[in-house]
Amino acid sequence: MTITGVDQLQLQRLLDLREAMGEERAVAASPAIARALQMADYYLFLGLGYLGYTDHLFPEQD
Amino acid sequence: MTLALDAEPFWNRQTQTASRAELDAIHLTKIRRMVGWAYEHSPLHRKIYDAAGVAPADIRTWDDFHYRLPFTDKPDYMAAQKASADGFGGVALGPEHWQQYFHTTGTTGEMLNEVFSQYEMHKAGSQYCYAFWDYGLRPGDSMYFCFNWGPWIGLWSFYWGARDLGLRVISGGGYGTEERIKQILALKPTVVVGTPTYLLHLAEVAQEKGYDLAAAGVRMVAGGGEAGLSVPATRNRISQLWGVGDMVMDAYGVGEALFIGQSCRQWGGGIHVIEDVCHSYVADPDSGEPLGPEAVGEHIITSYTHFSQPFIKYRTHDLVRRDEHPDHGCGWTFAHLPGVVLGRADFMVTIRGVNVYPTAVENLLGDLAGLSTHYELHISREAGLDRMLVRVEAAAASAPAELAALDGLLNAHLRDRIGVRLQTEVVAGGVLPRYELKTKRVFDHRAQTERPSVTLGRSLPVGAPA
Numbered sequence: 001m002t003i004t005g006v007d008q009l010q011l012q013r014l015l016d017l018r019e020a021m022g023e024e025r026a027v028a029a030s031p032a033i034a035r036a037l038q039m040a041d042y043y044l045f046l047g048l049g050y051l052g053y054t055d056h057l058f059p060e061q062d
Numbered sequence: 063m064t065l066a067l068d069a070e071p072f073w074n075r076q077t078q079t080a081s082r083a084e085l086d087a088i089h090l091t092k093i094r095r096m097v098g099w100a101y102e103h104s105p106l107h108r109k110i111y112d113a114a115g116v117a118p119a120d121i122r123t124w125d126d127f128h129y130r131l132p133f134t135d136k137p138d139y140m141a142a143q144k145a146s147a148d149g150f151g152g153v154a155l156g157p158e159h160w161q162q163y164f165h166t167t168g169t170t171g172e173m174l175n176e177v178f179s180q181y182e183m184h185k186a187g188s189q190y191c192y193a194f195w196d197y198g199l200r201p202g203d204s205m206y207f208c209f210n211w212g213p214w215i216g217l218w219s220f221y222w223g224a225r226d227l228g229l230r231v232i233s234g235g236g237y238g239t240e241e242r243i244k245q246i247l248a249l250k251p252t253v254v255v256g257t258p259t260y261l262l263h264l265a266e267v268a269q270e271k272g273y274d275l276a277a278a279g280v281r282m283v284a285g286g287g288e289a290g291l292s293v294p295a296t297r298n299r300i301s302q303l304w305g306v307g308d309m310v311m312d313a314y315g316v317g318e319a320l321f322i323g324q325s326c327r328q329w330g331g332g333i334h335v336i337e338d339v340c341h342s343y344v345a346d347p348d349s350g351e352p353l354g355p356e357a358v359g360e361h362i363i364t365s366y367t368h369f370s371q372p373f374i375k376y377r378t379h380d381l382v383r384r385d386e387h388p389d390h391g392c393g394w395t396f397a398h399l400p401g402v403v404l405g406r407a408d409f410m411v412t413i414r415g416v417n418v419y420p421t422a423v424e425n426l427l428g429d430l431a432g433l434s435t436h437y438e439l440h441i442s443r444e445a446g447l448d449r450m451l452v453r454v455e456a457a458a459a460s461a462p463a464e465l466a467a468l469d470g471l472l473n474a475h476l477r478d479r480i481g482v483r484l485q486t487e488v489v490a491g492g493v494l495p496r497y498e499l500k501t502k503r504v505f506d507h508r509a510q511t512e513r514p515s516v517t518l519g520r521s522l523p524v525g526a527p528a
Contacts (some may be wrong), residue, residue, distance in 0.1 A: 031072075
């Protein structure tokens with residue numbers, strides 16, 4: 001189900017960005033960087049919600 | 063967090079253990095960029111720099127920074143605040159970026175209005191994570207706040223730190239002391255945060271009323287706003303009452319600049335400057351000359367955390383000693399301030415030629431078993447000479463003869479250790495006030511004209527010694 005008017009291309013770009021951030025987080029050079037990326041994920045996930053993303057309901061559901 | 067990182071001892075090893083040369087190179091680059099940002103966006107900074115005849119491009123070396131760039135001081139911001147339409151001085155970002163308001167609690171009687179962006183609050187909070195991580199805190203741990211969430215930034219910034227690390231925050235706001243004790247016993251937080259005086263007060267009330275705080279299993283206490291957690295006697299007393307051993311964390315902050323130094327678990331008798339987020343050095347309060355590692359002087363800071371209201375080469379008026387090569391075993395290379403704030407440049411007391419630092423007196427009070435950790439220092443001027451009255455509560459004694467005997471011991475001890483005689487008064491327990499927020503311990507009763515004239519000024523002359 002997609003919402004009329006939602007930019008599906010932007011949604012896909014944000015999902016790609018999220019995947020790339022997750023990969024970086026897995027190899028983070030310090031706890032500080034890992035946590036910064038985790039917080040960035042929370043903000044990014046808000047954006048996904050605004051675009052009608054429903055595959056996951058919250059960041060920690062992965 | 064991966065398991066490998068969970069075992070990593072440093073929050074951010076890359077900078078936290080970098081060499082002094084690497085740290086200083088990063089500092090100089092950041093300072094140059096901060097000066098450029100402030101010059102372009104803050105009318106106050108442009109005015110100060112124009113008046114000194116210095117432009118951002120002139121600041122290329124440490125000599126340029128030390129000898130050409132003007133100092134800034136709180137009165138600069140106060141004057142800009144008074145002249146502004148919006149009530150804020152020295153701002154470099156518009157109100158659409160302002161997310162929270164605070165004001166200084168300061169000792170000067172006038173409030174400086176402060177604004178912070180969302181990024182700045184995150185960045186300020188990040189300073190705590192270096193220490194939290196070092197003390198072994200991890201997501202899943204919790205932090206109890208003995209704080210009513212007022213306009214004092216101190217424990218708010220602790221809160222931001224807890225959020226940045228991912229700790230569970232438990233608010234003690236709006237509760238009285240006994241209710242907080244019950245909450246702590248019920249919720250068993252990992253850490254309890256408060257001012258040192260309040261942490262003492264809470265534990266003492268628990269004892270009086272028969273609560274067993276040890277049953278809460280609190281692993282750590284932390285706080286700031288006062289010298290207490292780096293004053294050995296107070297620190298030991300708090301550790302003993304809470305049963306937390308070496309898990310006592312101190313923080314020293316300059317709120318308006320979002321500078322917040324942290325103790326490490328090895329402690330080493332002071333706090334580390336978090337050099338990822340600020341620069342600090344020590345200057346002679348009279349001449350402005352930068353001082354070497356063993357000298358006590360005024361703490362001058364540049365914040366890389368506050369961009370909406372920049373603080374560059376800012377005078378704190380705090381007297382500190384700065385160790386650029388700490389070796390107390392923690393592995394951090396960030397500079398260390400042993401004893402934290404040793405006094406205030408404007409509280410300096412000279413008695414018969416001897417500079418008496420309030421912190422030196424505070425440290426000596428812990429040597430006498432019959433005294434509590436509740437005290438006040440009163441500075442006055444009599445017949446043209448500085449005087450210091452030390453008022454301390456007895457731990458248990460209350461009979462006049464017992465108090466007089468303790469007073470005699472205290473007076474002799476201070477004279478033996480400091481080299482001059484101070485006025486002393488030992489009072490019964492419970493006489494001195496207790497505060498939830500920053501406790502006022504040093505009272506300067508001298509007229510403004512009788513206080514030390516600290517003439518550090520705007521900048522040293524161009525071409526002063528390199």
